[in-house]
Amino acid sequence: MLLDKVIAGALVLLSAYMMSHAILLPIGWNGETGGPGGGAFPFWCSLIILICAVFVIFRPARSYEADQFTFDREMMGPLIQVIVAIAVTIALIPTAGAYVAIPLFLFWYLKIYGKHSWTLALSITMLTPIAVFFFFEATLKILLPKGITEPFFFPLYAMFF
Amino acid sequence: MYNKLTKKIAVAAISTAALLAGAAQAVAGDWKPQKPVELVIMAGQGGGADRIARLFQSIIQKENLSNMPILPVNKGGGSGAEALRYLKDKEGDAHVIMATLNSYYTTPLRTDIGVDIEEFTPLARMAMDTFVLWVNADSDIQTLDDYVAAVKAAGGSWKMGGTGTGQEDSLVTAMLEKEFGIQHTYVPFKGGGTVAKNLVGNHINATVNNPAEQMGFWQAGKVRPIVAFTPERLAVFPDVPTARELGHDIVYWMQRSFVAPKDMPADAVAYYTDMLEQLGATPEWQEYASGKALVADMLTGDALQNYFLNERSKHAEILASIE
């Protein structure tokens, strides 16, 4: 039940933040240009969120909700690990390059987190970047960020384009 | 197919290994892109600016003007502000070029986005697009005088369609208003094609639009050009007078150019300028330009930079006078 209120509280803060941005543009009905101003849509929508979220916080607990909104304590640790790992991977992509960050993530997830065999972990870690390169870069010509590894790809570009 | 692919992979693996081992790469005398070149488009997908940039890209590819592919990326957010900021962050990068339109100067003038276009490296101006005032072919308006009379009679409720406040056509609309002392209701749409469709569907009364956007409907006899905002009559519309010859000095161009980030290496600048000059000479481009009433006027280097700065101060004046 507490979680429900915390999330509703976060929504209150988010909507207030959006409203503070929306009021930079006119939010009223502007007769001159006909119709609502540029800030009207985001402002009033945020206001509705705020009101509804306040209601969610202060309404009495309903029986069917009470038992649902808990975290599985046992799984919290692994879950946070995964979230952090994803964040680290994304942070690494612009500097170390997608072809370093993604295999690192895969290896961590498969070998350390998932406790799979070396063969499986290593083969997926190696094969996925190759598949990604051929599918995205060689075929679809969508270049992924390479960061400092960029020079190593010059011969590959020369080969495939 | 398969053999070729495996061979490619093998060769790739070997050469990567060679590179990793520290084998020096042969330094070629003249510069060539080493990786695919990003072509930033200052507009979203589907608009006139996007279409012309992609046309350039396909001609470059078809005629093999570049050894590496040119990959278009749309960064149309904030009237091109997104693209300008992106280019600013690419300082010194030799593999990014940008296709511009007039928001290249108007956007930094209208909102402070921390970009000074003087810092960018000019490559080539491919063409100047023209503007024409259009009405639905069913309307009675034949001349500019008819038009002004009709707008006056409507008393401010005359619906002028356009691509957004601050966009090129809205500037021409503002110039019209100033010149004739008339009032329009300016209705913004997403893209010139949508504007053209709304004109034919009679949802708006008139529009200032590039001929390229209206051509299909004009050929079908659905829309009528009233006046051209060019110094001389357009070859495709020999019967349409210019505003200037009717005694109203309204001339407005949309430039279609390529620029590069600040401090792009000189060899790279030379390479791209040369590539774009070749592009400008291709029959495909010449044909497209004449068919769509574009003035294919090539300008490069310092001359182009002067042109940009000139246009920027002109636009500063126009914007100051209407806002």
Added chain:
Amino acid sequence: MEVLSLLADGFATSLSPFNLFIVIIGVTAGLFIGAMPGLGSVNGVAIVLPLTFIVPPSSAIILLAAIYYGAMYGGAVSSILLGIPGASTAVATTFDGRPMAQKGQAGLALIAAAVASFVGGTISVVLFTLFAAPLADIALSFGPAEEFALVLLAFTTFVGLGGDDSLKTIIMICLGLALSTVGLDLISGQPRLIFGDMPGFYSGISFLVLAIGTYGLGEILYTIETSKTAPKVTNARITFAELGAGLKRMNSLWKTMSLGSFLGFFVGMLPAAGATPAALMSYGIAKQTSKTSDTFGKGNIEGVAAPETANNAASTGSLLPMLTLGIPGSPTTALLLGGMVMWGLVPGPMLFIEQPDFVWGLISSLYTANFAAVAVNIALIPVFVWALRMPFTVLCALVVVLCIVGGFAPSQKMHDVWLIFAFGVGGYLLRKADYPLAPLVLALVLGPLMEKSFRQTLIAEQGNILAFVERPLSATFIGLAILFFVMPFVVAFITGAKERLHVPSKRPKIN
């Protein structure tokens, strides 16, 4: 008659062995591209366009049609298997496709999607063949007021989708609408809600980013938490008997599918709308008119068939304004338009008169591509289903990579990848707290269309709000919207009254 002979010529070309080979290659490539979250027909068409200058033009068109159709079919694959809509057009397919897959009916859902796509594609191509020219006039008569009314209608067909907690549904709709305004205000030309002046927000928040975040990453996090250490193995298998049973099951869905096809085609044909509202409306209407509407959202096969017929029909429909008016209704048609210019064709009202062989060649290619797409798709279903049998920790890792790479691909901005991460964590928490995610995604897709057309109309009509009901077409749509809005209450009232009349007798069992 002339049309028929032109079509016959088109078929003669598209059925040559070389072209058939091209179709199969194109459809297969399209399927995989479409099945990749983040990628869609636009990527497929973009890589093929340059090739079209090399191969003969007729083969080029066929290849494009094949990729286009293949990708439309493929969008459903990731919606069903991973619960991540591969394109905004396939978002409605996740609502029931994903629950079906979780119940172990992935194969059946995929068959339903394939057959539905085929039906939608076929009906719409026939409509296109017969009525292309007069329909172009209808598209023209759509101004901003009509657009607004249509989007409103799409919205109201969805009322009640969120489940029990109406406060939370309202919050999610408003959050989606508010997020949809991020970026540039088209009307005033001013940037808005670009939190802290981040350039990444200048172009707004794209649907794909939100969908990959909430449905992709969010779902992964949710499953990690709920699955504990013992990974939940989806019992996904497919046999030929099941395939046959699935096809038979589809036979009973004719009403849903034909409604979806017509709706999809007409909505898709309108330049502003396109396939996403079409699919959503089709889903909403199927739900409201279905006898088993209470199982929608829990794995009802009708809920897969309805949006899939509509989005395929709409993607054919969206070719109509592109060809007849020169207006691209979607990024893909924008690219095709560019390609046509390169081939020296001028899209617009004169195209059908001046270049009939191109137009009808394209249409006959669509017929061929549609047949090939359904065949290839059904043949590949066992492969797709097999992918689901991977150990959960392997699948999970690969999906995370897909989310990152697929999220980066469309815009090529790291900003969007971070947004996906934020939406993933946020979506997971919202889901934990029982907030419905579908209204959020729906509002983000429809919001910009709705706000823009609303304000355009008011500007054009000098602030006269009655303008929406003074025009016959928009008045009709608004009337229908009100009807859809009120209907669930009326139905609830009537059944309530009936129940009260039969108090002593047994209450109807709700399954």
